[in-house]
Amino acid sequence: MTSLGRVRTTGRPTLEQVAAEAGVSRGTVSRVVNGSLEVSTTTLHAVQDAIDKLGYVPNHAARSLVTRRTDTVLLVVSESEARVFDEPFFAGLVRGLGQELAKTNLQLNLMMASGARQRDRVEQLVGNGHVDGAVLISLHGDDPLPRKLVEAGAPVALNGRPLSSEVSVPFVDADNSTGARTATEYLYQSGRRRIATLTGPQDMAAGIDRLDGYRSALKARRGVTRLVAQGDFGQASGEQAMREVLERDSDVDAVFAASDLMAAGAMRVLRAAGRRVPEDVAVIGFDDSDVARNTEPALTSVAQPVQRMGAELARLLIAQLEDPTRSLDPVILPTELVRRGSA
């Protein structure tokens, strides 16, 4: 009849039980747990002791039901982009992200999918408050997803400059353009004059910017033969592009490839064509991946600070979580030319 009795026996202790143990009320325990100041030191200690004794941990579901926060952020990676995983890009990014999030109480929710289904699911998760925000990595140029999310008012951080920047969405990227320019200038400075570039896909900022860097390095330089061949970051496309270049100019003496895989492919083709690297043709790649360390000769390559990029992504997102009104500037991080044997 009365609601006496009914001792809870199930699993984890609740706020109420901690309160009973400490001889205070639910509200007070809640204040302690959430670090409110309005608690006297004596009760503070009493409550903390009770918490330790009972091993209390707040129930996430209950909390999130009332606060309408989930303390979870979504990491979306396009599954179709297998090349996203080219070492050490993804690993470093995730690690940086994870480390930064570990400093907060945020959880990382990983989603790999592709196409329309993915978009729908992401929009749902974000729109229905199942996550507090999202980090999107490596989308193709003008993917509408980030814009949609931003317009829906969700905190978002992008990896890689988006192409259509009608809506400003915060992003972090490596300084692809400067990285490419430095590499190309290095080729020029070492005396090369017939310098080719094997480009990445031109519907992604990374592809575009790296080509841009190549161009600007050679701008207004006289006596330089420029050769541009399209690729898509993949190894096969690098081989194909290299063949094209050789056909157009068999005297080419330097190649800047927009990715290490393309550079590795190019080196295969060059070797097959009887060219020595770096004596006949100098080669530089981009990404400083494991592959770069294991070609013969080892590949000179432009390194991105991937781990820091991950950390900055986290910061961008956290900043928005803390103050949704704040508008954030893009973060562009410097690259570094790692010299090895190929150039």
Add this chain to the structure above:
Amino acid sequence: MTSLGRVRTTGRPTLEQVAAEAGVSRGTVSRVVNGSLEVSTTTLHAVQDAIDKLGYVPNHAARSLVTRRTDTVLLVVSESEARVFDEPFFAGLVRGLGQELAKTNLQLNLMMASGARQRDRVEQLVGNGHVDGAVLISLHGDDPLPRKLVEAGAPVALNGRPLSSEVSVPFVDADNSTGARTATEYLYQSGRRRIATLTGPQDMAAGIDRLDGYRSALKARRGVTRLVAQGDFGQASGEQAMREVLERDSDVDAVFAASDLMAAGAMRVLRAAGRRVPEDVAVIGFDDSDVARNTEPALTSVAQPVQRMGAELARLLIAQLEDPTRSLDPVILPTELVRRGSA
């Protein structure tokens, strides 16, 4: 005074609103959402229409508060294990896992950490019901974490055979032993008689089993010189181990390395020592990574079905989620020898 009025204006529609729209009660809508049969077709349609019209999506927090399920599984990767990320291992694993989970309504929560802090956090998350289960990848041999979790009654799936199997915890692994044996036999069949192996760390099953496979391939074979040198899967350790082998037997004519990175390192050392691969020394690696495709010559390597391993991990976990009492057998998946230039 009365609780009339108070029209909810906030965000997402609730069960109650759907119910009102469809002219039924909360309970009925819940039944529809959860696929109970006890609903007449007419009301079923009415409710579904209302759901579509309002764009209703269940509130995860509220649901999980009462069901005590979170529909989330944790993926734990030891951050210290940088080598976990050796292409394409992690990527493939995660992809397989993700695809399998996508068929259910399970979310993937990613956690990278290391050491004691990690263990504590994992135990908390699992113990306090913040996740329904956990997938652990690549722990060192006798990590106590999986056992602890299993003993706490949590669904767990391991990638890689655990060393101390006092408590049986379900795992998936590649058939490392057979893979290594096949590779070694291949070397023997092609006429090599001074066959070295560069081992992985001997506190991980993968390291142990691959050495085992090497041994069993050569067991009872006469006229074969065996050479074993320790490594840790890393490239530097491969170089070191190869040097050791050369010192002990400068006539070595074949090497089976327990990882591609070690094989790549070995090839560098062999080349520096003036040996030709494969003419003087045949080399086989393990993992079939990007690196394998880009050494010179390209590396013959033992491939693991990483994506399928990820999928099996998911299945193992899902099976336990569905029936916690069920005890599951390990899943051992076959490897494949991928022939390239080095052997």
Add this chain to the structure above:
DNA sequence: CATAGTACTGGGAACGCTCACGCAAGAAAC
């Protein structure tokens, strides 16, 4: 000595859902 703060604390209500009951109405059995 009354009055107004101030510093803490208690408890009701609400968050959105599921679950166990119970009731109504038609079908089947006698």
Add this chain to the structure above:
DNA sequence: GTTTCTTGCGTGAGCGTTCCCAGTACTATG
């Protein structure tokens, strides 16, 4: 025509928090 199932549906209670409003007991002020 009563009884008994069966099927479909509504309702209250409760999951574990947070938030807010109202105290209560002091302390400072006039």
